[in-house]
Amino acid sequence: MTIQMLITDKNLSVQGDPLTGWTSVDARTVFNEPASGTAVLPATPEIMEQLQPGNRMMLIRDGVVWAEGPMEIPTDYSWSVAQDPGVGTVTVNFSDDLATLAGYITWPEPASAWSAQHGNTWRQINTANSESIIRALVNENCGPGALSARRIPNFALDTAAGVGTATTVRTRFEPLLEVARRVAIDGGGIGFRTQRSGTAIRFGCYAPADRTGTARFSLGLGNLRSLSFKASAPVATHVLVAGTETEGATARAFVERADTAAAALWWRTEAYLDGGADTDANGELTAAGNAELAEGAAPVELATATVDTPDLRAGIDYGLGDRVTVALPHGLEVADLVRSIHLQATPDSGEYVTAVVGSPAATSDPQMVRLVRTLTRRLGRLSTRR
Numbered sequence: 001m002t003i004q005m006l007i008t009d010k011n012l013s014v015q016g017d018p019l020t021g022w023t024s025v026d027a028r029t030v031f032n033e034p035a036s037g038t039a040v041l042p043a044t045p046e047i048m049e050q051l052q053p054g055n056r057m058m059l060i061r062d063g064v065v066w067a068e069g070p071m072e073i074p075t076d077y078s079w080s081v082a083q084d085p086g087v088g089t090v091t092v093n094f095s096d097d098l099a100t101l102a103g104y105i106t107w108p109e110p111a112s113a114w115s116a117q118h119g120n121t122w123r124q125i126n127t128a129n130s131e132s133i134i135r136a137l138v139n140e141n142c143g144p145g146a147l148s149a150r151r152i153p154n155f156a157l158d159t160a161a162g163v164g165t166a167t168t169v170r171t172r173f174e175p176l177l178e179v180a181r182r183v184a185i186d187g188g189g190i191g192f193r194t195q196r197s198g199t200a201i202r203f204g205c206y207a208p209a210d211r212t213g214t215a216r217f218s219l220g221l222g223n224l225r226s227l228s229f230k231a232s233a234p235v236a237t238h239v240l241v242a243g244t245e246t247e248g249a250t251a252r253a254f255v256e257r258a259d260t261a262a263a264a265l266w267w268r269t270e271a272y273l274d275g276g277a278d279t280d281a282n283g284e285l286t287a288a289g290n291a292e293l294a295e296g297a298a299p300v301e302l303a304t305a306t307v308d309t310p311d312l313r314a315g316i317d318y319g320l321g322d323r324v325t326v327a328l329p330h331g332l333e334v335a336d337l338v339r340s341i342h343l344q345a346t347p348d349s350g351e352y353v354t355a356v357v358g359s360p361a362a363t364s365d366p367q368m369v370r371l372v373r374t375l376t377r378r379l380g381r382l383s384t385r386r
Contacts, residue, residue: 003345004060005039007050010153012199015050023089023346027059027067030340031208031320032181032191034099035067043077043090051075057094061351064315066343068196069096097194097201100152101142104176110140110147122172126282130164130187131205134180137169138203141176158195158204164188168283170276186290189337191321208321212335215318217304217355218327223312225305225352229328236271236296237263241289244278253279257289262298271296300358302326302334307353314341314353326357334358 005019019041027037037059041047051074058068071094079088107114108121125133135157139145142152167187171179184190184205192205217224237260243253255275263269273292277284304326308314318324318338325335336357345351 002060002062003351006058006060008056008058010054010056012056012154012196012201015055016046019047019050021047025059025343025345028340028342029067029096029320031337032184033177034102035069035096037067037094039092039094041090041092042086043079043088045087048075048090051090051092057092059094061315061343062313065196066315067094067096069094069099069194072099097155097203098177098192100155101138101180101194101203102175102177104142104150106137106141106171106174106176106179108172113147122170124168124170124282124284126168127166128168130167130183130190131160131162132164133167133169133183133187134164134190134192134205135160135203137171137176137179137183143203152201154200156197156200156202158197158202161204161206163205163207164190168287170282170284182287182291185294186287189321193320206321208323208337209319210323211318212323212325215312215322215324216327217306217312217324219329220327221309223307223309224326225307227302227304227326227328229334230299230301232299232301233266234259234262234269234296234298236269236293237266238268238270239273239289239292239296240270241273241275241285241292243275243280243285253277253285255280255285255289257286257293259293259297266298269296300334300336302336302357303354304357305352305354314343314355324355324357 003025005022007015007019009015021042022039024040027035029035053074055071055074056069057071059066071092073093076091076093077088106123107117108123109117110123125136139157142150143155143157144151165188167183169179169183180192184192190205191208192203194201194203237258239257241255241257245252271292273288275285275288280286306314320338320341322338323335324338325333327333334357338355338357340356342354343351
């Protein structure tokens with residue numbers, strides 16, 4: 001195990017020597033969501049000088065960048081004469097560059113000033129490739145194509161990967177990443193991420209790989225420390241989507257999206273959804289129903305504490321969004337997507353790598369966090385209606 005941490009400024013220039021003397025590192029990367037991490041360091045003058053507002057953390061594991069992005073809390077300082085009579089300790093909270101994108105909302109008219117946004121206008125992209133939609137939304141809201149005041153410094157779009165399927169989106173004043181996730185789910189289950197390329201941070205999409213034949217975890221292979229498995233009934237097998245009631249309209253649009261296989265295996269469970277569009281002429285109601293159906297799918301939650309081997313290493317041989325296989329001790333094999341990878345390390349005990357595998361609901365987020373996210377998305381549809 002080799003863990004290295006570097007601090008850079010906004011222009012990605014390294015600010016000093018690698019950070020040494022750390023006592024713990026805890027970093028979680030998440031599929032299509034910002035990463036989160038903490039590092040506990042000695043508060044020496046050399047280290048404190050680098051931990052300035054606006055600077056960035058680069059966490060490197062065995063020569064490969066694990067996470068890189070802004071420090072959200074650069075200095076959480078602690079000192080006690082009883083516990084630490086020396087310089088004290090400082091805890092740094094950091095993320096990756098998706099956290100910066102998470103601070104933006106989708107403007108209905110991104111080329112116009114805020115004062116020129118029309119109250120009844122939506123940003124609508126119809127029947128386009130999901131990658132193209134996500135790239136367009138990112139570009140026009142915070143990328144090189146955005147208004148100058150909204151552009152993220154040293155940020156660019158990566159080369160198009162040619163992934164995803166046709167879908168549609170209709171959005172107005174919603175969190176940018178929430179919309180991107182919705183499009184990614186309905187448009188082929190693609191992933192998106194940020195990566196450093198020279199002196200720029202590039203945003204791009206990718207197709208998760210099917211590694212079920214090569215990325216396998218089991219007791220027999222010796223690459224499992226522990227695991228927990230939970231299979232639950234689906235939250236919704238049938239999503240009943242209602243279009244917006246429009247004055248003067250003779251009929252209201254209704255669309256039903258169903259997972260008949262899940263309903264046959266479990267039972268029928270209905271969920272009502274306000275689709276946020278007048279009609280389904282361009283597929284907006286269908287797309288909203290598909291996304292809700294995917295999030296309500298039968299959760300298969302599998303948390304595994306893995307051991308890296310020369311043949312199977314997190315971040316190298318499998319990554320976020322990839323489909324992998326885990327063999328449970330009683331003979332059942334579970335194949336699903338890697339939703340998050342958690343790295344924990346201390347100088348004394350070494351490192352632990354934990355992967356969460358399963359449906360979109362199979363995350364380590366508390367139930368309340370997922371509930372708030374769902375409510376925020378639904379309230380967004382209501383608050384933007386005229």
